[in-house]
Amino acid sequence: MAPLVGEVAEAENEVVPSFSTGSSKRRRRVRWWRGVVLVLAGAFFLIPVYAGVKFSLQNNEHHFSFQAYESLASAPGFTAALTLSLKIALVTMVVSTLLMVPTAIYVHVRLPRLRRLLDVVTVLPIVIPPIVLIVGVLGVYPLWAKSSPYLLSFMYVILAMPFVYRSLDAGIGAIDLKTLTEASRSLGGSWSKTMWRVILPNIRPALLSATVLTLALVFGEYTMAQLDIWQTIPVWIAQFQVSSDGPVQVAASMIGLMGTWVLLLLVVSIDRSESRRNRKKLRSS
Amino acid sequence: MSSLLPKASPGAGAAVSLENLVRAFGSVRALDGFSLKIEPGEFMALLGPSGCGKTTALRVLAGFEILDSGRVVVDGVDLSDVNARKRDMGMVFQSYSLFPNMNALNNVAFGLRMRKQSHSVRQKKARELLEMVGLADQAAKYPHQMSGGQQQRVALARALAIEPRVLLLDEPLSALDAMVRAELRDQIRQLQQRLAITTVFVTHDQEEVLSMADRVCVMSRGHIEQVATPAEIYARPSTAFVAQFVGISSRVPVQVSDQEVVIFDQRCPVRSGESRSVTGAADALLRPEDIAIEVRADGKGFVTRKSFLGAMTRLIVQVGDLSVRVDVRSDVGSDIELGTRVEPSIVARDVLVASPKEVAIPDVDAP
Numbered sequence: 197m198a199p200l201v202g203e204v205a206e207a208e209n210e211v212v213p214s215f216s217t218g219s220s221k222r223r224r225r226v227r228w229w230r231g232v233v234l235v236l237a238g239a240f241f242l243i244p245v246y247a248g249v250k251f252s253l254q255n256n257e258h259h260f261s262f263q264a265y266e267s268l269a270s271a272p273g274f275t276a277a278l279t280l281s282l283k284i285a286l287v288t289m290v291v292s293t294l295l296m297v298p299t300a301i302y303v304h305v306r307l308p309r310l311r312r313l314l315d316v317v318t319v320l321p322i323v324i325p326p327i328v329l330i331v332g333v334l335g336v337y338p339l340w341a342k343s344s345p346y347l348l349s350f351m352y353v354i355l356a357m358p359f360v361y362r363s364l365d366a367g368i369g370a371i372d373l374k375t376l377t378e379a380s381r382s383l384g385g386s387w388s389k390t391m392w393r394v395i396l397p398n399i400r401p402a403l404l405s406a407t408v409l410t411l412a413l414v415f416g417e418y419t420m421a422q423l424d425i426w427q428t429i430p431v432w433i434a435q436f437q438v439s440s441d442g443p444v445q446v447a448a449s450m451i452g453l454m455g456t457w458v459l460l461l462l463v464v465s466i467d468r469s470e471s472r473r474n475r476k477k478l479r480s481s
Numbered sequence: 482m483s484s485l486l487p488k489a490s491p492g493a494g495a496a497v498s499l500e501n502l503v504r505a506f507g508s509v510r511a512l513d514g515f516s517l518k519i520e521p522g523e524f525m526a527l528l529g530p531s532g533c534g535k536t537t538a539l540r541v542l543a544g545f546e547i548l549d550s551g552r553v554v555v556d557g558v559d560l561s562d563v564n565a566r567k568r569d570m571g572m573v574f575q576s577y578s579l580f581p582n583m584n585a586l587n588n589v590a591f592g593l594r595m596r597k598q599s600h601s602v603r604q605k606k607a608r609e610l611l612e613m614v615g616l617a618d619q620a621a622k623y624p625h626q627m628s629g630g631q632q633q634r635v636a637l638a639r640a641l642a643i644e645p646r647v648l649l650l651d652e653p654l655s656a657l658d659a660m661v662r663a664e665l666r667d668q669i670r671q672l673q674q675r676l677a678i679t680t681v682f683v684t685h686d687q688e689e690v691l692s693m694a695d696r697v698c699v700m701s702r703g704h705i706e707q708v709a710t711p712a713e714i715y716a717r718p719s720t721a722f723v724a725q726f727v728g729i730s731s732r733v734p735v736q737v738s739d740q741e742v743v744i745f746d747q748r749c750p751v752r753s754g755e756s757r758s759v760t761g762a763a764d765a766l767l768r769p770e771d772i773a774i775e776v777r778a779d780g781k782g783f784v785t786r787k788s789f790l791g792a793m794t795r796l797i798v799q800v801g802d803l804s805v806r807v808d809v810r811s812d813v814g815s816d817i818e819l820g821t822r823v824e825p826s827i828v829a830r831d832v833l834v835a836s837p838k839e840v841a842i843p844d845v846d847a848p
Contacts, residue, residue, distance in 0.1 A: 378545055382571065
């Protein structure tokens with residue numbers, strides 16, 4: 197027996213250092229690649245933003261200036277386009293939430309077998325080009341519907357469906373919805389109270405990200421709005437063709453972009469501040 | 482202000498009657514004419530293998546499953562069509578079911594809030610219940626900040642807060658480690674006895690059932706095999722299935738004639754009940770303690786394996802073609818070496834026999 201123990205001990209002594217050296221080398225290599233990928237991806241996204249910001253901060257003599265941003269508010273049609281976009285976004289967010297939240301919850305609790313079907317159905321708006329959708333809708337819908345800008349909201353609900361459903365699905369999947377629902381019901385909670393006090397607070401981050409994604413979509417969608425002849429922000433940017441005010445157009449785009457980013461940051465910070473508040477409560481107790 | 486904790490009073494628990502329940506999922510009948518009466522204040526355990534319908538029976542009682550036919554009657558009132566939220570039944574689930582967005586205190590107070598109790602009453606009662614389950618200092622903690630055992634204790638306090646007519650426990654200990662499980666098992670039983678609350682406990686763990694329940698309902702394929710006290714279930718299983726599922730049995734082929742069998746050259750009477758209908762070739766099901774051994778040089782058997790179980794030692798004794806399990810006191814077992822010749826004898830006053838087709842017990846391969 198003794199030689200066997202000796203062999204094992206010897207083998208361990210030999211193997212362990214070489215294994216740890218190999219793994220640390222590998223870790224360094226992985227870290228190096230990770231850095232390269234991060235820099236490349238960052239450059240891909242940030243260079244156009246940098247170019248846009250730089251261009252919007254120039255006057256006609258190519259000197260640094262806030263002139264484009266200052267003249268935005270007084271640019272013809274900008275305020276109306278922004279207001280319209282905000283209104284459409286608000287209706288889209290409300291309709292989308294009212295439609296998708298109960299659907300996603302119902303499918304998770306009562307019809308889990310339909311989840312796969314819903315996965316496929318909610319991807320369809322990505323497969324069908326928006327131009328096909330809006331041309332079809334404009335050909336079929338009555339005039340009174342076409343004359344309202346909120347027809348766009350309903351179109352955007354469809355366009356946003358893949359993002360909204362997937363975000364909610366992930367959020368609901370992260371909690372044991374069926375058990376939580378049953379626990380609430382056994383304690384006397386009605387469906388509305390279960391939804392309000394148990395389900396919604398626990399899928400809030402998913403709900404917030406779905407809302408921000410919807411907002412981003414509305415502020416970036418051009419084809420449908422243009423064909424429906426409503427001047428939303430993207431349409432206004434495309435139509436504001438006074439050559440000397442090129443920087444104004446870009447400034448408007450930058451404001452839209454920054455607005456979305458700020459909202460995304462808000463979502464993250466709301467979630468973080470909540471966890472911080474919980475930790476504080478715990479410490480004080 | 483006086484205590485708001487639920488108090489036990491004679492006859493406080495509700496009488497439950499499950500009458501001829503049928504619930505099918507496609508072609509599978511999870512409950513197939515299941516009937517059971519539970520006395521007020523009784524701790525009834527539903528025991529059976531996976532898929533036997535025990536959880537379905539509990540969920541039907543809770544109101545989470547719709548019956549195909551049958552009735553759920555509590556204190557003489559038919560609740561079959563009553564919504565789950567109006568049944569007044571507290572439930573503790575297998576998975577930790579605390580609301581992640583609420584701390585322990587608010588979790589316990591949730592049911593009271595649904596019953597529109599005032600804030601001060603809710604807070605006071607929830608604190609008292611947390612104290613009762615030994616978690617008064619964890620009131621501000623959120624579920625993710627508590628261990629599994631703590632979460633289940635909060636879940637128990639939450640279920641008790643609404644002073645339920647029936648407490649339903651759906652394998653509440655199965656996700657916990659052995660030590661916490663044993664501790665919580667005792668705590669649940671103590672609380673149940675103290676509050677005299679009618680309790681239905683679903684599990685597949687025999688040890689839990691034998692140590693906690695007043696009565697055990699052993700289930701198989703949607704129907705009842707036997708309802709009896711834990712001691713009776715263990716000592717006098719009425720069917721081969723119960724003998725097989727609860728405790729450990731060795732299978733010995735026998736010939737039944739005149740309600741008697743011969744095992745190890747010894748005549749033994751057949752146990753009354755289902756066994757009496759068996760004739761001819763059959764299998765006797767013997768508990769380890771049904772057999773005694775004596776160390777003898779001319780013994781018919783010899784010891785092939787032994788396992789130390791603490792106070793007892795389990796021996797596997799080979800007698801001809803048969804292997805049987807025998808339990809002996811460890812101070813005796815420690816002196817018995819492998820290969821020792823022993824003379825086995827039956828010490829049970831009667832034996833359970835079953836048709837060979839009913840018995841699915843594997844031959845002795847593990848202690």
